[in-house]
Amino acid sequence: MSSGSYSGVRLFLEGLSGHRGWTRAWKKAAPRSRYRVVIVGGGGHGLATAYYLAAEFGITDVAVIDKGPIGLGNVGRNTTIVRSNYFQPDNVRFYDYSLRLWEGLEHRLNFNAMVSQRGTLNLFHTEAQRDLFTRRANGMRMQSVDAEALGRDAVKALVPLVDLDNGRYPVLGGFLQRRGGTVRHDAVAWGYARAASDAGVDIIENCAVTGIRRDGNGVTGVDTPAGFIGADSVCLAVAGHSSQLAEMAGFRLPMETHVLQAFVTESIKPVLDVVLTYGAGHFYISQSDKGGLVFGGAIDGYNTYAQRGTLPMAEEVAAAGLTLLPALARLKVVRQWGGVMDMSMDGSPIISKTPVERLILNGGWCYGGFKAIPAGGMSTAHLIARGEPHPVAAHLGLDRFANGRTIDERGIGPFPFLH
Numbered sequence: 001m002s003s004g005s006y007s008g009v010r011l012f013l014e015g016l017s018g019h020r021g022w023t024r025a026w027k028k029a030a031p032r033s034r035y036r037v038v039i040v041g042g043g044g045h046g047l048a049t050a051y052y053l054a055a056e057f058g059i060t061d062v063a064v065i066d067k068g069p070i071g072l073g074n075v076g077r078n079t080t081i082v083r084s085n086y087f088q089p090d091n092v093r094f095y096d097y098s099l100r101l102w103e104g105l106e107h108r109l110n111f112n113a114m115v116s117q118r119g120t121l122n123l124f125h126t127e128a129q130r131d132l133f134t135r136r137a138n139g140m141r142m143q144s145v146d147a148e149a150l151g152r153d154a155v156k157a158l159v160p161l162v163d164l165d166n167g168r169y170p171v172l173g174g175f176l177q178r179r180g181g182t183v184r185h186d187a188v189a190w191g192y193a194r195a196a197s198d199a200g201v202d203i204i205e206n207c208a209v210t211g212i213r214r215d216g217n218g219v220t221g222v223d224t225p226a227g228f229i230g231a232d233s234v235c236l237a238v239a240g241h242s243s244q245l246a247e248m249a250g251f252r253l254p255m256e257t258h259v260l261q262a263f264v265t266e267s268i269k270p271v272l273d274v275v276l277t278y279g280a281g282h283f284y285i286s287q288s289d290k291g292g293l294v295f296g297g298a299i300d301g302y303n304t305y306a307q308r309g310t311l312p313m314a315e316e317v318a319a320a321g322l323t324l325l326p327a328l329a330r331l332k333v334v335r336q337w338g339g340v341m342d343m344s345m346d347g348s349p350i351i352s353k354t355p356v357e358r359l360i361l362n363g364g365w366c367y368g369g370f371k372a373i374p375a376g377g378m379s380t381a382h383l384i385a386r387g388e389p390h391p392v393a394a395h396l397g398l399d400r401f402a403n404g405r406t407i408d409e410r411g412i413g414p415f416p417f418l419h
């Protein structure tokens with residue numbers, strides 16, 4: 001069953017017949033006893049991997065299995081920011097590849113994911129920060145990735161609400177990546193799910209993987225409440241639950257699970273048309289198409305699998321927000337939630353083979369894996385299909401932790417407590 005092509009003409013014609021012609025966007029599949037590839041986790045990365053396996057590598061004997069309905073994990077809980085303004089050259093290459101895939105994604109998936117390249121503006125507040133940001137921006141430009149320096153007046157012109165001279169951390173300027181922006185998060189899951197299902201992938205919801213079976217050192221399949229499902233290859237794309245699934249397969253990961261919160265205010269008229277990040281604390285904000293201001297800060301800082309945050313971090317985020325944008329004090333927060341993050345020990349993701357043969361890992365996304373979904377899915381599909389890393393993801397192997405090649409993305413040392 002295909003949901004057919006979406007277009008303005010079809011919308012008009014369906015309107016004439018009372019919108020009775022729409023079918024499910026993706027098929028509700030029942031699990032078969034065996035697949036060539038089983039992907040555990042129907043978040044952005046699992047669904048994108050399935051789609052690219054089918055569309056790029058011709059592998060359609062694939063199941064995506066999620067313990068709940070798809071889209072309720074981090075893919076539907078994040079603050080929707082996409083950008084490629086990273087520091088390390090390998091990371092710039094990887095995230096810019098992702099940004100380029102976002103740029104053509106809606107056309108490719110025939111799905112409106114509300115990709116909005118409204119720009120991301122990172123503010124700086126000290127001369128040392130200016131140097132650091134200049135170095136980052138120059139590194140990006142050397143790879144033909146856009147980055148612009150803005151002075152105080154240009155910042156004020158772009159975001160009139162910013163309090164440039166706030167007593168604590170006056171704003172000295174900012175760096176703008178115009179191609180950055182936001183994407184409607186859950187639509188990404190739906191768009192990939194629909195395209196993968198149309199290509200023949202089975203999407204199996206409400207079916208938790210409870211065990212991973214091995215024959216010697218090779219994976220043979222997964223246990224679920226619906227029975228054993230055999231597979232030639234298994235891919236773990238479970239974000240905050242990566243360590244739990246690795247434990248089922250008999251190995252440990254250099255990862256901790258933490259909670260990250262997000263907040264949305266009541267809807268107001270347009271006041272902010274870039275993504276704004278505060279350089280003197282961890283705070284980022286954008287305005288959704290419904291009018292709410294969507295914002296977040298740092299992780300709560302203790303290990304948990306609970307999808308809710310604590311009041312002290314909510315207060316810290318609010319304090320940073322009010323320092324930067326005092327007008328925020330006039331708004332009510334109408335929703336708050338948390339998502340569980342798989343924090344890797346160097347802050348960069350892992351797309352890799354594992355100690356178990358034919359068991360592939362896509363994880364360690366920390367608080368930045370939404371923007372990476374297209375590149376993450378493509379690279380993971382490449383690794384499964386070809387048995388070797390995609391060129392843009394070759395630096396993301398799990399062996400970097402054993403070999404001392406960890407990625408120092410923040411440029412402040414390769415220690416977890418520094419990022």
Ligand SMILES: Cc1cc2nc3c(=O)[nH]c(=O)nc-3n(C[C@H](O)[C@H](O)[C@H](O)COP(=O)(O)OP(=O)(O)OC[C@H]3O[C@@H](n4cnc5c(N)ncnc54)[C@H](O)[C@@H]3O)c2cc1C
Pocket residue numbers: 040041042043044045046065066067068070071072073074075076077078079080081082207208209210237238239240241260261262296337338339340341365366367368369370371372
């Ligand atoms: C509050 C918040 C704000 C964020 N903001 C941003 C941002 O602005 N920009 C950005 O780039 N990133 C952001 N992130 C990070 C980003 O959302 C994640 O890194 C990314 O979504 C993780 O990949 P995913 O979509 O595949 O994960 P998920 O959507 O979490 O998918 C994993 C899936 O695995 C399933 N699963 C787990 N265990 C099992 C099991 N045993 N059996 C079967 N299924 C299982 C889960 O149900 C889930 O659906 C944010 C995250 C949060 C929480």
